[in-house]
Amino acid sequence: MTFYSPVITNAREAESNEKLHLFRYVEDPDQPRIDTFEAHGGYVAWKKVLSSMSPSEVIDEVKASGIRGRGGAGFPTGVKWSFVPKDSPKPKYLICNADESEPGTCKDRVLMERDPHSVIEGMAIASYAIGCHLMFIYIRGEFGHSAVMMEKAMNEAYAKGHLGKNIHGSGYDLDMIVHTGGGAYICGEETALLNSLEGERGMSRIRPPFPAIAGLYACPTIVNNVESLATVPFVINRGADWYKSLGTEKSPGTKIFSLSGHVNRPGNYEVELGFSLKKLIYDPEYGNGISGGRKLKGVIPGGSSTPFLTPEMIDVGLDYESLQEAGSMLGSGAVIVFNEDTCIVWASLKLSHFYRHESCGKCTPCREGTGWLEKIIGRIEAGQGRPGDVERIEEICGNILGRTVCPLGDAAVMPIQSAIKHWRDEWQYHIENKKCLVKSEFGF
């Protein structure tokens, strides 16, 4: 069975545009089959690495490409790999993070379901670079189809000798495990993921030690996002200079943006970093404007954990630096579009409910704070807001920010803070008039 998510992609554009690569074959229903993948140039980079590159050469090439992690934090991938101690006698592990649960994000699933071998090839190269002989992909539990596709691809890769013992006569051994999770957002956070993979409750760990030193089973471990890893074979095949020629100087390469909410063409779009956010929303080839002929109210550019932008702020490049300058973040690249009929209190309640639900409960500011946020925002939305509630929310946010074990606490706070900053009048209106300024009643 070939299964794939019905989400729209810009694969057609990727086919004709040499610069785009991740999506080149995702609309080909045969791409998940290893023969087709190989006919499209698959596993060439893997063979090249095994036959002619040392692990440190691989790390140097990936470092030189400037690619940064696509899972949210944007840490340079090659630099992260170089933190793995070379002389450690312990086994090393690579984990592909396919927990994909940041609201708005739906890109890794497309790669896994429509081009699973590209993920395996990237994982294999990363494993070789850090000296790992057993690699894992941690797939969120609900993605049953992704797990089936990855498992099938893995079996094909074993059968063709791309995985297993003495791969292609190189003397290098590599095994793979497809692991499925239990539907918890926090398990996308790398230290919670490690606990989860060890069979524990998925709660974050205090750092240091960082996973590169003491991760899975207290051994050196690298955790990378699906999209980061799927990019690696292209860097090896075409070289760091080619990769650096894409995107902007400080944010090289391409990135998949998941576009959702009130746009005419929601979907996943691969574009060079630095691509205009406005264009992504309005261009007929991409979002094709706000749905229902409504006006734009705001945008979350990088997944539900990143601050809102207002319509005046969307003339901005989609890259790490420009979005930060604009007061938000690139995050996971999930662009969520809100039209003028969206009540900001209503939207904030949806977000704060999520973070309260997903807090792992390990540290007090997040465990208690997310509960209070949901409660207070909930009562404002229900028309029972009290004078001073907005200031109360701001104070709680201040007490969570920067005081938690993992970044989920910050993630819960940042969109709310920006929602108050940009639309304070609307919050006050809601409290004083005991109702929404605009009513969010969306049909389906």
Next chain:
Amino acid sequence: MILTPESIQLIREKAARYPRAKSAILPALTIAYRQVGHLSNEIYEEISEAIGVPALEVAEAATFYTMFPKQPTGKYLIQVCHNISCSLLGADSLIKYLEDKLDIKKGETTADNLFTLISVECLGSCATAPMMQINHDYYENLTPEKVDEILERLRKES
């Protein structure tokens, strides 16, 4: 025994691949959930037996993960995403629509024990919103017509 010999076999094979058997708890719970439809103390015991990890540790992990129901549900567990992208495209009205169609409230099961309706957090399908998961399958880009069709088909199949 609740778990079939096939499930136990699968769980054992899984566990054998990991450096530590305890890592197989989640995959084992998944296998059990797929067979039974929910988890229970008896299942934790059986998994414990199969992979050689104390039942308490299996239970400890299992109770953390909301994806696995801990009580029996209807034959079809309807899980509507109520997170932000889906809400913008009508998740609230989708839930209301299902409540009316099935004549139950969110969290309840129909009298014929066919459908249980719950809402869940983002399922990673935001650009094909609104969406729901029924048992293990995703249904995306939903419209009232599509929902009718799906319910109709499931009723016939059962």
